[in-house]
Amino acid sequence: MRDAGGRKARDVLAVGGRLLGAARSLLADHENAVGAVRTALAPLVDELAAHELESIPAARLKDVTQGRLRLGAIEAAGHTSVRQVLDAGRYGLRQIAGVGPQTADQAYAAARQIAEAVGETVAVRIDVDHPEPRTTALVIALHRLVQAGPDAARAVEAARQADAELGPPLARAAEAGGWLRQRFAGREARARAQAAVDAVAELCERADQRGTALLIGQASVDLLRGPADEIEAWVDFELRSADYYSLLAELSGGGPDVAAAEGFLPSEVAERVRSQPLDGTHRRVSLRGYQAFGARFALAQRRVLLGDEMGLGKTIQAIAALAHLAAQGGTHFLVVCPAGVLVNWTREIGARSTLRAVPLHGAERQEAFAEWRAKGGVAVTTYDALRGFPPPDGGPRVAMLVVDEAHYVKNPETRRSLAVAAWAARGERVLFMTGTPMENRVAEFRSLVRHLQPGLLDRPGAAERAGAAGSQAFRRAVAPAYLRRNQRDVLAELPALVHTDEWADFSAADQDAYRTAVLAGNFMAMRRAAYADPEKSAKLLRLREIVAEAAGSGRKVVVFSYFRDVLGTVADALGPAVHGPLTGSVPPARRQQMVDGFTAAHGHAVLLAQIEAGGVGLNLQAASVVILCEPQVKPTIEHQAVARAHRMGQPRPVRVHRLLSTTGVDERLLAILRGKARLFDAYARRSDVAEAVADAVDVSDVSLARQIVEEEQRRLAGKDG
Structure with missing residues (x-):
């Protein structure tokens, strides 16, 4: 023995x-x-x-x-x-x-x-x-x-x-x-x-x-x-x-300063987040320090808005939080996103974790929904499709609801917002993600916070006092629900981002098209008048020159415009080798195929994209040259588009060329955009100087268009007189 x-x-x-x-x-x-x-x-x-x-x-x-x-x-x-x-x-x-x-x-x-x-x-x-x-x-x-x-x-x-x-x-x-x-x-x-x-x-x-x-x-x-x-x-x-x-x-x-990596949160909130465990058993990706903190923030604070600037890996932080909850026994998760990034979300979940992604999209989405309810996993669906799925009244609870590009639900009265709110009310944890939490008004930002933690701003007079006290008081008020880090604070290794405004004089044909649009009071026609006659377009000539220069150095180019017909004009000018155009009507799977083909192309390539389609969710870091065919009505749209290329994973300096006309709508639009950008900086992005109070800048697309059209009509009338 x-x-x-x-x-x-x-x-x-x-x-x-x-x-x-x-x-x-x-x-x-x-x-x-x-x-x-x-x-x-x-x-x-x-x-x-x-x-x-x-x-x-x-x-x-x-x-x-x-x-x-x-x-x-x-x-x-x-x-x-x-x-x-x-x-x-x-x-x-x-x-x-x-x-x-x-x-x-x-x-x-x-x-x-x-x-x-x-x-x-x-x-x-x-x-x-x-x-x-x-x-x-x-x-x-x-x-x-x-x-x-x-x-x-x-x-x-x-x-x-x-x-x-x-x-x-x-x-x-x-x-x-x-x-x-x-x-x-x-x-x-x-x-x-x-x-x-x-x-x-x-x-x-x-x-x-x-x-x-x-x-x-x-x-x-x-x-x-x-x-x-x-x-x-x-x-x-x-x-x-x-x-x-x-x-x-x-x-x-x-790496970044600790305070910057933690979004300059109040010490008591930051300490609570630091003490939150983060289980990596089901994760297949290493996290940067600020990303681990973001995942912990979502877990510790339970119902939050992650407002990191584009390119900092919000998707990875969300997946890290889902993986942790899965390790703790969570079985059902739901991601809601724009249609254009559904395929990307499905891929990222499979690549970055051991979790099972279940797309709820297309003709068989109800069958997929039933399977997800029975077997669990990470369901990925779109805002429009979500309205067709009843929020759970029994059975397994959703361990975390992730809402990507959450500024889509800034208006609480829309059907998509009501659908998200119904699911959020039944979720244990809710993570809103957007790099543009506020576009025109601080009220929009408040609306997002109310989806998550209404008590923060719904105390009698709390929102008004915070707004009147300025941006720093507002940020303190929403700190338990809001975390934002900026690229310059946490990604010291990012390559340079070089902005160049390419000013061009109207050609005679451009001027004629612009005058016709002004007299008709057609704001959208005014914005794209510079492309009315492709053979004589000054902007198009400069665009060709920029693309030719990029081709000479083997760089990939992405061209953004708000207008499909402008993209069509650019495609005709550049020839059949371009990729796209990637527009809002292109199905999600086809969008990803376009991006994959562009990325895989050897050497120089050009991708054309409608800015509100290609500027959301997709990763375009294969491109190191960005061309904006015209200034946008909202500064966040431009920022978002540029950040598709200038993001973590971009190995080259990124050159951004914004094509502008010396006369006409472009210059007047830029002046208004500068004011809107200051508002965002003061309230949603960390800033040492608070330049505005809550509703100092309230410019909707309609009022902006009316203002510029009237000014231009008066200017041209005076010139003719």
Whole structure:
């Protein structure tokens, strides 16, 4: 019996030892891979930091020492920047006439302090179009970890847990010695040895249930692969640069300011969100810090509006929240979105999680709805289709309702808003998502918040007092339900966004078409008069030039217009090779096919898109040139369209060309748009200056059109007189 017991104990300890050895090997392999990234990153960071320090005058050292430092002699000796002070070092500074040891030491210490701060904030940008040896080395080093994927991160965490839990009982069992020695040991020693063996057995059984050994083994294989060649690594980087930058931010310890990543929420709300667990069992994507916070915000606050600027991964944050709830036992989830992004949502759920997506769309949507009610999963439907599905009065509850592009329900009286409200009232958690929570009025923003947490603004006089007090008071009032982060605050690695207003004089044909539209009082015809005669259109000539320039450098172009006939004119001008036009009448699946074909095209390509169709939900980061055929009535429409290309995952600088006429409607429209943009900044986007009160700017499309038409009629009448 003792021999059988001894064999069993030895077997248990052998299994535990193998698991511990595999865990420690994985941790060592992972540390080597991380070390390779940091080794490749260091010279790039040092160069950026040195450049930054060169631009900081030495006089700023006084700020670090509260003005006590005397720098006259140091500056007179030619050390006029913080970098020059650092390069001189303590000894060099002490050799300067009039600089004592204490001053030299203080100046150098202050310079080091600034250098450390700069080193933490510089962001390395990888230029895919101009690779050089140092960035190539970094991309190759990152490639190994990116290829291992999010499973590697889970494996490393499991390995750390195995090391911490298995190490001590295995050590205690080893100290107890063999089974024969235990026969002659005292009762207490045998009990300790048996307790250690039992602990190892329990831990090994738990690890077996979780599949820890398999997870660690696969990650070890992935991390031990040889380095990729340059071409393979660069191609992979271009295809999924967001994954590379996410990993780079994580390993470098850089990234956004914590307050910015947390949307500048009040401390009590932020603390509650931080303490919310986030289970990644059903997730297949690594999250950036701000994305994990966004998912936790949705879970902790339960009924919220995620207003992140376009391109920050709101869809991924929603899927992370759904995956967490699934791990906690949630079975039924519902996503409501515009028709144009239904296919994209279905794909993302399958790619980013282990959850089952169930599209409720098309002729068989009622059968799909019945199947979802019976079996569960993530149902994905459109605003229009939602009206045909009765909100659940019994059976499984919807663990989370996600409403994408939630500004579609800003008007509470519409049928789509009433349908969403009925489902939201029966959901345990509700997540509204939109990068444009307010377009014309703060009242629209309040309407979205009332869908979620009406008590925030429905207290007697609360909304009015918040509006009258200005934007900061309003943001504080809605903070428990509203989280927004902007690209500039949390994506330091985003490539440059270069806006160019392309002004062109009306041709004689343009002028004639414009005059006819003004006299007829036709605002829409006024907006597209510059394309009335394609052969003589000044805007179209400039558009051709921009496209030709992009073709010369192999860049992809997306052309946006509000008007289908303008897109038709552009298509005729550019020839049959263009993709699209992508319009509101194109079925969702066909829209995605157009985008896929555009993305897959080798080198230069052009996609034509109606701005309110292509500007919503689709990812167009294959394009690095954006052309806006005319200014839009709402600034958020332009922002949304541009953000389809300038978003996380875009490896190239994005150039935006807005085509404008020097006379006519364009200039007057821009002046009004600037006021509307200020309103949005003050109330929905974080801003240090509150420039408006609640309804300072209230411009509907109809009133704007009437105002401009009347002004232009008076102007032309005066000119004719």
